[in-house]
Amino acid sequence: GRTAVVIPAAGRGVRLGPGAPKALRALNGTPMLIHAVRAMAASRAVSLVVVVAPPDGAGEVKNLLDDHALPERTDYLVVPGGDTRQESVRLGLEALPETVTTVLVHDAARPLVPVDTVDAVIEAVRDGAVAVVPALPLADTVKQVEPRGKGEPEPVVATPERARLRAVQTPQGFDRDVLVRAHETVTDDVTDDASMVEQLGAPVVVVPGHEEAFKVTRPLDLVLAEAVLARRRA
Numbered sequence: 001g002r003t004a005v006v007i008p009a010a011g012r013g014v015r016l017g018p019g020a021p022k023a024l025r026a027l028n029g030t031p032m033l034i035h036a037v038r039a040m041a042a043s044r045a046v047s048l049v050v051v052v053a054p055p056d057g058a059g060e061v062k063n064l065l066d067d068h069a070l071p072e073r074t075d076y077l078v079v080p081g082g083d084t085r086q087e088s089v090r091l092g093l094e095a096l097p098e099t100v101t102t103v104l105v106h107d108a109a110r111p112l113v114p115v116d117t118v119d120a121v122i123e124a125v126r127d128g129a130v131a132v133v134p135a136l137p138l139a140d141t142v143k144q145v146e147p148r149g150k151g152e153p154e155p156v157v158a159t160p161e162r163a164r165l166r167a168v169q170t171p172q173g174f175d176r177d178v179l180v181r182a183h184e185t186v187t188d189d190v191t192d193d194a195s196m197v198e199q200l201g202a203p204v205v206v207v208p209g210h211e212e213a214f215k216v217t218r219p220l221d222l223v224l225a226e227a228v229l230a231r232r233r234a
């Protein structure tokens with residue numbers, strides 16, 4: 001069957017600070033979303049990209065896709081998103097044609113993921129994994145704390161063994177039916193799609209991620225993203 005990518009791009013980007021919705025902000029003159037769409041369409045295995053636009057921005061996103069050069073072998077669809085990432089992904093999944101059997105979900109906020117990472121995720125799904133996440137070892141030690149009020153010191157509860165922890169990226173790849181079932185079943189708040197599949201009891205595997213697949217979250221990440229683009233052009 002076909003491989004499609006759902007790109008949730010409907011978030012406002014509160015942590016990035018005031019301005020346009022995060023996915024529409026420019027990186028070296030080109031909207032972050034366009035970089036992300038190109039990163040996915042760079043894989044020859046991807047035949048459809050579904051962009052989940054800000055709820056009131058679907059028209060604007062359609063125009064952006066029309067105005068930028070994109071590979072012609074790939075089809076592009078735009079649907080309006082929802083209030084949460086989870087809801088936005090679900091709306092994207094609903095737009096998939098029947099012929100799609102493998103689905104990747106990729107944050108618009110990870111515009112610089114290399115095509116080799118995309119292909120590795122797709123290959124792992126085609127080799128039989130029902131859920132695949134790219135991830136990297138952590139540089140920082142992580143502590144679990146007991147959250148307290150603002151300004152109050154937070155007691156440490158535990159320190160998980162760093163060597164066994166992974167920082168998870170996107171694109172995450174799935175058997176289409178498994179991901180759709182996860183989105184129909186799981187109602188808890190989650191921060192990635194694979195955790196919904198974990199809650200179904202289905203196996204999730206990790207493949208190597210890439211440093212350049214980092215998420216543009218805070219202002220400093222914009223500086224890093226533009227430096228990576230400049231280095232690529234050099």
Ligand code: CTP
Nearest residue numbers: 008009010011012013014015083084088108109
């Ligand atoms: N996203 C979405 N719909 C939402 C919220 C988030 O499609 N209602 C998307 C974002 O556009 C982004 C991805 O999910 O591509 C990852 O989310 P995140 O980095 O948290 O982006 P924002 O939610 O926009 O940022 P913030 O949490 O700082 O507001």
Ligand code: MG
Nearest residue numbers: 011013014085
């Ligand atoms: Mg968010």
